[in-house]
Amino acid sequence: MIVLLVLVFIAIIAFEAPGLVKKKMWRELVAFSVLLLIGMVLSFGQALKLPVPNPTKGIDAVFKPVTQFIESMLT
Numbered sequence: 001m002i003v004l005l006v007l008v009f010i011a012i013i014a015f016e017a018p019g020l021v022k023k024k025m026w027r028e029l030v031a032f033s034v035l036l037l038i039g040m041v042l043s044f045g046q047a048l049k050l051p052v053p054n055p056t057k058g059i060d061a062v063f064k065p066v067t068q069f070i071e072s073m074l075t
Contacts, residue, residue: 001047009040 013036020029045052 002044005040005043005047009036009043012036 016032017029020032042052
């Protein structure tokens, strides 16, 4: 499974990165690299059956205080 993931990510890089470098789209290349790295970490984590964090908990932690503040203003 890991070998397949590595091959898929290499294929994605080989398909996308040369065009970005050729067009000198450096900011897009950085964004592509960061998002690809996040995807790789999460994919390998799932393939190795590691506990992957739930993004819903992070979103809830950020927006819960805002929601409570708005509710307190409305009541």
